[in-house]
Amino acid sequence: MAKDKQAGVPILTRDQPAPKIAATTTLPPKAAPTRSSVVEPVRRDTAAALPFGRQNYTLMLAGIGIILAGFFIMSLDKEEFGFGFLGLTLGPLVVMGGFVLEFFAILARPKA
Known part of the structure; x- marks a missing residue:
């Protein structure tokens, strides 16, 4: 196995097996996330979901x-x-x- 001169990174070829990496530390197991029994509705930003604003629909x-x-x-x-x-x-x-007026209503930018 040869080493790259600039970065010191080993270069692998097909004939050589990959070097074994020793595990230095083990992480403690993570606790399973708990779920509440009450399901809250997902709220979405309705202003961002609509393609047109109130002014656009009024003009249409x-x-x-x-x-x-x-x-x-x-x-x-x-x-x-x-x-x-x-x-x-x-x-x-x-x-x-x-x-x-319809053309303008479609192309007008909705106000935030």
């Missing part, structure tokens, strides 16, 4: 309301096949505004 609900309002505005158009101002211009713009 507002966005859904705006989208539904846009579809309602489109249904109010009295022109044939909905080709009036409400069906072609105002309603779709309101719906797009609702989707923009």
Whole structure:
């Protein structure tokens, strides 16, 4: 068995068996952990578990309301096949505004 010159660590080869290490001290046996008969529920930090905060959910609900309002505005158009101002211009713009609000609600960082 050769020794490494820098660290003094023995280098093992396949032909040589590993050196035997003598046990210097023995540790006392550890006592088995005791369990209480009352089981306490595991509490988790609910703020860290939810991906969105209260503000995110509020903005999402507002966005859904705006989208539904846009579809309602489109249904109010009295022109044939909905080709009036409400069906072609105002309603779709309101719906797009609702989707923009949804996009913002998803990407907004929840406040701690």
